[in-house]
Amino acid sequence: MTDVSDELAESFDALMRMTAGANEQRDERPMPKAESPLARWKREADEQKAAEAAERARMKREERQERAAQASPTNAAWAEWAQRVEDRLARMEAQHVDDRNALSELASASRAFADNVVGKLDDLEAVMVRLRKHYDKRPAFDDDGPLDLPANPLRRVN
Secondary structure (H helix, E strand, O other): OHHHHHHHHHHHHHHHHHHHHHHHHHHHOOOOOOOOHHHHHHHHHHHHHHHHHHHHHHHHHHHHHHHHHHHOOOHHHHHHHHHHHHHHHHHHHHHHHHHHHHHHHHHHHHHHHHHHHHHHHHHHHHHHHHHHHHHHHOOOOOOOOOOOOOOOOOOOOO
16 A cells, blocks of 8 residues: 555645746746727727738739739730741831832833823814915905895795
């Protein structure tokens, strides 16, 4: 029995030492103060505001990153854009060459038309000169007497 009582005494002493150390630690730590409902409400509201501000900052950061990603296209997008610009320039250059050819053809056709018009005007002037010569050669017309016309120009005379 003495062995059991010795063991029991040792366990009790160990337990007392442990609780004595715990009591000393409890004494060193400050006791939490009781929080009033108003202080608790204010603390929770401040915590909620801080969490909302952090969430807003995170969302703004993500939006900036998305805008930056959209604003800086990838190399494939740049290559596609460059290809479209080069294709458009090639079409415009081909159209410009076609326009120059068409303009050149129009200029030569206009020149040929102008030459033909000048030739025809020269021919018309020559005809007018001949008519003037024939007009000058005709006998003078008597303006004093009446013009003798049939009574009824529509009636046939057999």
